[in-house]
Amino acid sequence: MKYQFRRHSKRVLVALAGGLVVLIGLALVPYPGPGWLIIFAGLAILATEFEFAKRWRDALRKIYTTWQQWLKRQPMLLRIAILLLTGIVVVLTIWLINGFGATNRFLHLGLDWLNSPLLH
Numbered sequence: 001m002k003y004q005f006r007r008h009s010k011r012v013l014v015a016l017a018g019g020l021v022v023l024i025g026l027a028l029v030p031y032p033g034p035g036w037l038i039i040f041a042g043l044a045i046l047a048t049e050f051e052f053a054k055r056w057r058d059a060l061r062k063i064y065t066t067w068q069q070w071l072k073r074q075p076m077l078l079r080i081a082i083l084l085l086t087g088i089v090v091v092l093t094i095w096l097i098n099g100f101g102a103t104n105r106f107l108h109l110g111l112d113w114l115n116s117p118l119l120h
Contacts, residue, residue: 011049018046018053030089036064 021042028035040061046053071079094100101115 014045014049018042018044021045030086030093032086032090 025038043053043057098116104111104114
């Protein structure tokens, strides 16, 4: 009985920790940095207790590797376009969560267009 409780508690903690790490990684995917690495770390945590996480981890690793290989084969112009699109996503997200507006207020720039339209 005591063993089952410990085992169940461990599975719950692994599920919460791994799930949180995966969610953080998903939020960071469009940004420069380790978004995918964080997702794989979360899946590795989950895979210690859950078979489905091993399958997802392996499937995502294959998709990610395939995407990288495909991207390397593309013309430079397409790779630049994808990079620019990623940059636009980053800038728009920072603007929408008012990152530029906070900087505007902090530095007293007086540039109201930097404020997020979601906060009016």
